[in-house]
Amino acid sequence: MGAPNSIVILTGAGISAESGIDTFRDTNGIWSKVDYRDVATPEGFARNPGKVHAFYNERRRGLLRVRPNAAHEALGRLEAAFGGSFLLVTQNIDDLHESAGSRRLLHMHGEVNSALCEACGKRSRWSGDMSINSQCPHCGTVGRMRVDVVWFGEMPYHMDRIEAAIAACDLFVSIGTSGNVYPAAGFVEQARLAGAHTVELNLEPSEGYSSFNEAIYGRATEIVPEFVRQLLAAEVDAAFERISPLP
Numbered sequence: 001m002g003a004p005n006s007i008v009i010l011t012g013a014g015i016s017a018e019s020g021i022d023t024f025r026d027t028n029g030i031w032s033k034v035d036y037r038d039v040a041t042p043e044g045f046a047r048n049p050g051k052v053h054a055f056y057n058e059r060r061r062g063l064l065r066v067r068p069n070a071a072h073e074a075l076g077r078l079e080a081a082f083g084g085s086f087l088l089v090t091q092n093i094d095d096l097h098e099s100a101g102s103r104r105l106l107h108m109h110g111e112v113n114s115a116l117c118e119a120c121g122k123r124s125r126w127s128g129d130m131s132i133n134s135q136c137p138h139c140g141t142v143g144r145m146r147v148d149v150v151w152f153g154e155m156p157y158h159m160d161r162i163e164a165a166i167a168a169c170d171l172f173v174s175i176g177t178s179g180n181v182y183p184a185a186g187f188v189e190q191a192r193l194a195g196a197h198t199v200e201l202n203l204e205p206s207e208g209y210s211s212f213n214e215a216i217y218g219r220a221t222e223i224v225p226e227f228v229r230q231l232l233a234a235e236v237d238a239a240f241e242r243i244s245p246l247p
């Protein structure tokens, strides 16, 4: 494939695995240790808010102990060097893409370092623990704070911007996601309808592997930097073709 003009990248938990953040559905994954219905649904939060706060407090604290890996850094380099339009959509609630320099980034499942007040609807950055006694920095209400993460049954964030970018892209790359959760798992079909070349980079074939034009399997810290290197090399070759004198 020649050099793309517009890239959309989707990432999942697999890109953060080698930074030491557990994935959800691998062996010993997060959902093998805690029932998602208790900590990642509105019903679970209504039933036992303290348990939900404790679950996300532990994940927020965990972020203080981890660093972006070579895959996150490669995507930061790609965004900085790529001349076309670029959007990174992540399902992850960690801050490793930002730490690796990504800026054109949308967290479709929210962020563990963001808080939402159910009383006033405003968001705040949140780095410490949260509890049923936490107070909203905007409206001052106590006891109505929740982590600003999209739970099962809730609408993911930024869908209009994501779907517009996919409709306009000519390269769609999925990295480190099992393709189990919609709407993210359906993005590859939308990209194919838009005529994009679709590539899956993952440790193993995902649920949606057959929808991709191309697949590269391996650990993200190995396959993502190599993929980015080749993509940027193709971009340089295309630029030289544009400026080199005609034979």
Ligand code: APR
Residues within 6 Å of the ligand: 011, 012, 013, 014, 015, 017, 018, 023, 024, 025, 026, 029, 091, 092, 109, 175, 176, 177, 178, 179, 180, 181, 201, 202, 203, 204, 205, 206, 218, 219, 220, 221
């Ligand atoms: N390198 C590349 N891929 C990896 C690595 C690695 N080192 N380790 C694991 N993977 C792959 C696994 O093979 C798996 O396909 O990452 C994928 C992780 O899949 P999940 O654990 O299902 O995580 P994800 O796809 O991000 O889940 C999507 O589900 O629970 C919800 O909201 C949550 O955002 C999450 C969504």
